[in-house]
Amino acid sequence: MHSFAPEIILITILGLVVFSDAVANKLKIPSVFLLLIGSYTIYTYVPMAVPIDLKQYFDTIILFCIPLIFMGDALHLHFSDIKKYGWDIFYLAVVAVALSISVGASMYYFGVFEGLTLGAYVSLFAINMATDAVSVQSILSRFKGISHHIKVLIEGESLGNDATAVIAFFFIGLPWMMSGEIDAGHAALDALRVFVVSIGIGTAIGFSFYMLMKLFSDKRSEFFAFIIEAYLAYVVAEEMHVSGILTLIVAIIATKAWIDSDIKVLEEGEVQKSKSFMRKLRLSNIHATTTERLEYIYEMAKEFGYIAAVMIFFVLAEMVSVEKLWEYKTEILIMFGITTLIRAISMAKFAFWGNKVKHIEPVGAEGWFILTFSGMKGALSIILVHMIPASFEHKEFFEVVTTGVVMMSIFVYGTTLWTYFTFFKKEKEVSIFKK
Incomplete structure (x- = not known):
């Protein structure tokens, strides 16, 4: 007799997405709340709807999901915004994350979590400082009233934050935690190597797919090309032992940047009789896509994510496990409190620097509030904690605490932002993730 397990789980997933969106639109609440609650409810009480042992195939699921999750968010970033707010994004995505992980790791000297080494603290905070783009978009995408500056910071930080956290975890925290020692200089150089090589590979792949897309003239082919690009960038980078996530992000942003440049030239009618070598190399007279087709690509990428x-x-x-969550409730609350406080202070420093540093624009009190509570955790934190070897004696602690922090961040941060925009800053609903 045939097994229809793949078909059943596909029906379950798509049904949950459709149902969550429908109910969220009616009740005016973030769909991510319903997705999280619905997933747990169905898995626990309707086991026939999930006939595949997902935990057994977790590694396969990760490899399948990572490109889809990050591709959609990368497509929303405009290169013009990256140039304009580059220092802001760099601080939030690299400096702030590195400082946050360092401050979190310093909790080792206060003995906050018994039995953990300094390397384990680095890994724990790298895992729990990674934000989740899907959760953030789900909660904030309904409302306007947020400045374009803050919108770009949310998008850029959610991508760069994840790339930085991944590099810190895999190339510093995890080796340190498992071996018990680390050569700081070697680790720093290795992290820098990963950063530079990942950007280089991503840029090359991005240009290749930009040129490839000039062969297409329909939105479906272009959308599939972006999917292929995301998966290819991730796989190639991982095979070369660098950051697949950073490479993927850079590749998509690079392709999108050249497309945006072509569209700008077309819209402004900047027909140049004397073209530069780079424009000739790019075959700038042949356009990769159009604004209308990009809107379709945005929407499809969001749904796939x-x-x-x-x-x-x-x-x-x-x-x-409710029992395990309750057993570690104190540790979860402590970790959630520390990460929230660190993020709040980090965002406050950013707001302060915005008034003092020439290259960083101020965000104000409201910007600080939104950026602080847009730091929801999610899929990436779950992925990273799963990557810890089973031989690590504190893996259960890491898994339970991270799971608790992910759930609390989604519901506490999400409810805080939703309450603010619903009751204190009522605005006409419109996606803030459209320029």
């Missing part, structure tokens, strides 16, 4: 996030949420549901 939601589907991938739901798959991760189902695995999270399998990892959730």
